[in-house]
Amino acid sequence: MSQDLKISYLKSLQGYLWESGYKFGELKSPLFPDVTPKLAAWRNEQGAKLMIYSSGSVAAQKLLFRHTDGEPSDLTAWLDDYFDTVNAGPKTEAASYTKIVGHHPELGSAGDWLFLSDNVKEVEAAKQAGLQSIIVERPGNAELSEEARAKHRVVTSFDQI
Known part of the structure; x- marks a missing residue:
């Protein structure tokens, strides 16, 4: 582990x-510290x-x-x-996000969903499936490349969403 x-x-x-x-x-x-208040607001x-x-x-x-x-x-x-990864599949595959959206058709199409992650490959897979996706950069995460920063929206707090 x-x-x-x-x-x-x-x-x-x-x-x-x-x-x-x-x-x-x-x-x-x-x-x-920003997580609980923002989840409550959302x-x-x-x-x-x-x-x-x-x-x-x-x-x-x-x-x-x-x-x-x-x-x-x-x-x-x-x-x-x-x-x-058991009920949806690998997080770096677009098909997994498509499967998740398919579990909740009442919530609209993939473009109506927002996926947050600290992992660039996961964000890219979600985007390939049509979801909106944002990289959340936090202390202790892997460092983001300049390419990732240029290609994706990056926030450091849920308050920026």
Whole structure:
């Protein structure tokens, strides 16, 4: 896991190992300070549907968002769906994003969706599938190339969206 491999069965194991730590309050998912207020605004003020697509398993995603260091701590009531590499496919393939959009036809076409990621290849795949997509640059992320900065919209905070 120190190599951050995106292998589905390792992510499932990771979720299992985390479960007891979150359950007993020993672990909290750290969030950047702008995340909780912006999710609240998108969800409650703008009526946006919020979904998570992660290389971590759906079970791990639910644990992470149920036990955050934000206020409120449990953000799962704000999230409408969860996707991972098992139920959607690899995050660097456009077909995965097409599949996700297909799960929610009531939300319109791919162009009506916005995908946020710190990964250039994921942003490119989402764009290939027709989604709007933005790179979110945060401390600890891989450094972005000048080419990526020129090609894609880059923000450093959800407040810039």
